[in-house]
Amino acid sequence: MNGGGCRLNGGGVMGGDGRGGAGSRGHHTGLITLEDLESFTEDDLDSDPASSGGTSQGEGDGGEVMEEEGEQEQLLNFWQDIGRQHRVDIPRDMAEPIQQLTVELDSSQDRQRVPFTLLMRHDKMEKRRYEKGRWACVCMKEETYEQSICGGFMKLMRYICQQNSSGTYLGMTIPIVTLVQTDTSHSTLGRQVTVAYYIPQQHQQQPPMPFDPDIAIETWPSAVVYSRAFSGSTNEVSILEQIRTLTAALDSADMNFSLVNPSLGISFIVAGYTSVAAPQRHNEIWFVDRGEA
Missing domain, CATH: 3.20.80.10 (Regulatory factor, effector binding domain)
Structure with missing residues (x-):
């Protein structure tokens, strides 16, 4: 799916402490929100040792696909870990929507x-x-x-x-x-x-x-x-x-x-x-x- 970037910017109706950065997200008073998913950036992923899932490296289009799949897996694992702390199951079929929410493909798009x-x-x-x-x-x-x-x-x-x-x-x-x-x-x-x-x-x-x-x-x-x-x-x-x-x-x-x-x-x-x-x-x-x- 490419879809121009599925970004639920308006989803803010669940708990959160409002702080940025991957390190703070495990301490929310509520559960994972769409806001959390959206605000979690690739920089957060790269800087969080706990989320390192062995992103594949390669050259050309094949390498880019492998890298994208590796990032997707890392994001899914990260949110599954947080979800377990709050008794929320994040199923595997959420990997692609989570990645779309994470990567702002069209930040200028009007809502x-x-x-x-x-x-x-x-x-x-x-x-x-x-x-x-x-x-x-x-x-x-x-x-x-x-x-x-x-x-x-x-x-x-x-x-x-x-x-x-x-x-x-x-x-x-x-x-x-x-x-x-x-x-x-x-x-x-x-x-x-x-x-x-x-x-x-x-x-x-x-x-x-x-x-x-x-x-x-x-x-x-x-x-x-x-x-x-x-x-x-x-x-x-x-x-x-x-x-x-x-x-x-x-x-x-x-x-x-x-x-x-x-x-x-x-x-x-x-x-x-x-x-x-x-x-x-x-x-x-x-x-x-x-x-x-």
Whole structure:
């Protein structure tokens, strides 16, 4: 696969300490994220003794292929080692998507933003309207929240990186969103989450179908969203903190918003725009107003 570089820059919804360099990645408070994969560079690989897997040397095209395969194997082994520390299995078929995420083949490539209309801005909050659109969604319910997020992202990575009926790299859109649910006190996140990727505009009418039966192409109706930006890491603790902050801000601003069946839990969305390698990370917490459309 060449595909122009499959880079999920917008995947930042899982835990991490935000530090760069291969040596720091084994000490994350969360699990492996797409941000980690993207920020892991070839320089990191070359400078990390633990990741040396005997890259083959050679001359001409054959040597280049052997070197590429050696780098791919080193990257896979590195992330499998980290995954085992956190009870996450990184299967061998992730080797090529991981390498595509690692090597920035087209760093200038624009990433499509999910289109919306700004309705109102108040303090650090925005009220937006998102129109109906097609999303690739995967529902996960692993033993831990972090495992669910990691598993969902890996499935979407494969879909974006040519494991679809078009056989092409689909291109990146931002943000990557994760639907989470809390109890009424916002003290606990539900284990079941939905990770979703907005289908690029050129594929909205006829989205390529995923090979993975766990990925569903869904049409989301138009929705009004209250959004609040935040920076830093995105793990279970920080997500709950941001949910409580947004809820308090909505209450204090006397916003007219509607909860549907709050006794059954309340749904929020975590939106990630930038990688852990970025000096200023851009994340948002969204509340979807079910009373408006």
